[in-house]
Amino acid sequence: QKEVEQNSGPLSVPEGAIASLNCTYSDRGSQSFFWYRQYSGKSPELIMFIYSNGDKEDGRFTAQLNKASQYVSLLIRDSQPSDSATYLCAVKREYGNKLVFGAGTILRVKS
Amino acid sequence: GAVVSQHPSRVICKSGTSVKIECRSLDFQATTMFWYRQFPKQSLMLMATSNEGSKATYEQGVEKDKFLINHASLTLSTLTVTSAHPEDSSFYICSARTGVNSNQPQHFGDGTRLSIL
Numbered sequence: 477q478k479e480v481e482q483n484s485g486p487l488s489v490p491e492g493a494i495a496s497l498n499c500t501y502s503d504r505g506s507q508s509f510f511w512y513r514q515y516s517g518k519s520p521e522l523i524m525f526i527y528s529n530g531d532k533e534d535g536r537f538t539a540q541l542n543k544a545s546q547y548v549s550l551l552i553r554d555s556q557p558s559d560s561a562t563y564l565c566a567v568k569r570e571y572g573n574k575l576v577f578g579a580g581t582i583l584r585v586k587s
Numbered sequence: 588g589a590v591v592s593q594h595p596s597r598v599i600c601k602s603g604t605s606v607k608i609e610c611r612s613l614d615f616q617a618t619t620m621f622w623y624r625q626f627p628k629q630s631l632m633l634m635a636t637s638n639e640g641s642k643a644t645y646e647q648g649v650e651k652d653k654f655l656i657n658h659a660s661l662t663l664s665t666l667t668v669t670s671a672h673p674e675d676s677s678f679y680i681c682s683a684r685t686g687v688n689s690n691q692p693q694h695f696g697d698g699t700r701l702s703i704l
Binding site for chain 1: 589593619621630638644687693696
């Protein structure tokens with residue numbers, strides 16, 4: 477079992493729809509959770525981070541965290557073709573200095 | 588805020604050349620910097636973690652004599668790929684974060700695409 481798991485996709489949604497990206501993690505003591513967006517040939521860009529159970533909203537993006545079930549999700553409302561990218565889930569373990577990245581989910585928003 | 592500048596963006600050079608890549612945090616103090624490598628259509632692979640003023644911690648399988656990391660100040664880290672060979676061709680990306688063992692986000696530079704002929 478990978479430490480951080482994401483469905484590789486591609487996840488295809490029509491323009492204007494809600495895209496739902498999911499991530500599960502194995503280290504129960506993990507403290508902080510991050511979503512990065514990576515366009516093809518570019519470096520990752522921070523989208524959201526969340527530390528506490530529940531929802532955190534920023535514009536069209538909502539991060540959801542459920543520590544009991546060990547999953548974190550990212551919702552993108554009113555999806556746009558420009559949202560088409562690979563979305564990386566990253567988790568910081570309870571102990572340690574580094575982030576553990578999932579392999580990423582490819583999102584395609586079709587106009 | 589939280590801007591990380593990486594230079595150069597692209598390098599093309601002959602086999603045997605050493606290549607230095609700079610990573611700068613422009614508007615915050617980067618206590619910890621990370622160096623990643625990414626091959627086409629593959630995941631990010633962490634190469635090493637460096638804390639300012641300390642020796643870098645390398646991931647298993649990464650040759651410390653091949654990939655020299657210096658983190659001499661709170662705003663600058665460098666990665667030198669020594670005697671580069673074609674198999675070292677890859678996309679190298681740095682990231683920076685405030686705090687050691689901190690929960691703060693990592694912010695990435697734009698990456699350096701290295702091509703060794």
